[in-house]
Amino acid sequence: MQIKDVLLAPGSGAFFYDDQAAIRAGASQDGFTYVGEPLTPGFTSIRVPASSLSMGLVLADDTVVWGDMMSVQYSGAGGRDPLFDTKQISDLTSRVIVPRLLDVDASRYLDACAHVFEPYECNRLPLAIEYGVSQALLRTAAHLRRRTMAEVVCAEFDLPLPTRGIPIYCQSGDAKEVNVDKMILKAVDVLPHGLINSWQKFGVDGQTFMEFVKWVATRTRQIGRPGYQPVLHFDVYGWIGLEIGLEPQRIADFICRVADTVPGFTLNIESPADHGSTQAQVENYAKIVSILNNRGSGARIVVDERCNTLEDIRLFAEAKAAHLVQIKTPDVGSMADTARAVLICKANKVGAYVGGSCTETDLSAQASVHVSVATQADMMLAKPGMGFDEAFSIVGNEQNRLLAMLNRRRAQDEKI
Structure with a gap:
């Protein structure tokens, strides 16, 4: 099953990206904002509205399945990837990821992930891209197999069907x-x-x-x-x-x-x-x-x-x-x-x-x-x-x- 087109849609995350270094250094709160200068590269202020980028995979039957890319609240801290930049991520996705997606068998989840997430210019792709694209590929495999995403994971990793929920x-x-x-x-x-x-x-x-x-x-x-x-x-x-x-x-x-x-x-x-x-x-x-x-x-x-x-x-x-x-x-x-x-x-x-x-x-x-x-x-x-x-x-x-x-x-x- 081929993916025949890819859609990108900018969106919002459900909270804010925060500069952990500035907060640890003693930045005070004024209402919902923080007072002071940011310390972590990429932050223009200590608290920044979270952004995301949705990817829609258009399948041969015209179904569109989605996944969302974003970073974590304390981006750039503790060895993490830098602050999410929608424009940069969108550009890299369009140039590198989309051609790879158009060349995979979307019914084979782990194989598709392995192909799409190969290094680019000798570097690992931004983890936000891996995260969002892997969601879309997982939903695609579930749609094609007429199964839940959980069943796809169980099948790919040879796990029994679960019988209980998770705390x-x-x-x-x-x-x-x-x-x-x-x-x-x-x-x-x-x-x-x-x-x-x-x-x-x-x-x-x-x-x-x-x-x-x-x-x-x-x-x-x-x-x-x-x-x-x-x-x-x-x-x-x-x-x-x-x-x-x-x-x-x-x-x-x-x-x-x-x-x-x-x-x-x-x-x-x-x-x-x-x-x-x-x-x-x-x-x-x-x-x-x-x-x-x-x-x-x-x-x-x-x-x-x-x-x-x-x-x-x-x-x-x-x-x-x-x-x-x-x-x-x-x-x-x-x-x-x-x-x-x-x-x-x-x-x-x-x-x-x-x-x-x-x-x-x-x-x-x-x-x-x-x-x-x-x-x-x-x-x-x-x-x-x-x-x-x-x-x-x-x-x-x-x-x-x-x-x-x-x-x-x-x-x-x-x-x-």
Whole structure:
């Protein structure tokens, strides 16, 4: 089956691109904006509206299937690709990617991805391009096979059809208290993220952060339904290391103190520190994980920064340098690599969290659900946006629709 034409349509991401370096350096907020000069190359201001680029593949039967390209919120930080530039990405896509797409068998997903994503001028393509094009190719294969995207992933990677859903992790944005209440009332599996991305939110010796953790646990017991016990997951954007220091023992001691304030809850701490490079991150996170394991702590380390590509994920998983690896889908690139990343984590008995960014779109979020369920990841992010309700609806409803279709398929197969 040939692709006979390609459409490109500029669009919006569901949140904003933020200059992490400027925010870490102390940029203050004025309403929804940040005051000060940007520090990361490509940013004209500290907060920039997120943009995206949709690609539509026109098939021989005139069906058009879509995928969306974009970057993550903190583009250019932690070894990531630079800020998304719609004009540059559109130009490269038109010159390089479109001719390759017109020359593939779209029914063969992994083969098509391998051909389209070959290096250009000896360099890997921008990961945003891989991400969006791989979504469109996955939808194409699903259309041609009259199957769901999850079934295509299962077939391509020789996986059994899944029978259960994946826990959903929701993020609060800055409207933390209101969104925590919403999450508890909707009984989400993992909450609340917390956006602990500045010194003001972390506090002296982490006291502001610790008080927030205790409040979330208390609030869960106050308004949650009987027996509701979510995983508490907080992204601290490296602030434990920035405030407490980078020595693994001190970081582990602090995390244990936080865990002790919320007995009975599993506590995930994402990005406790940024050690400056992938190798340093692997070595130090492995030490922190080992200390927590030896203490029998109820806390788990989640890696994000410095763990971007499939090869990065392999390094962390094989070194047991995290309890959970965030597979940040736009940073990984191809959706095929997201599937491979989950399988690498599972093979190394490390948790696989299919994440992403608030800057994504409904289409990229839905495709992520299919890959997450097909590979049976340990949890997946409710995305896009920072409003909680919308993201939880997009991801949760897509998962429920998918499971209904898979159950029907399984019942049909049993009759044959």
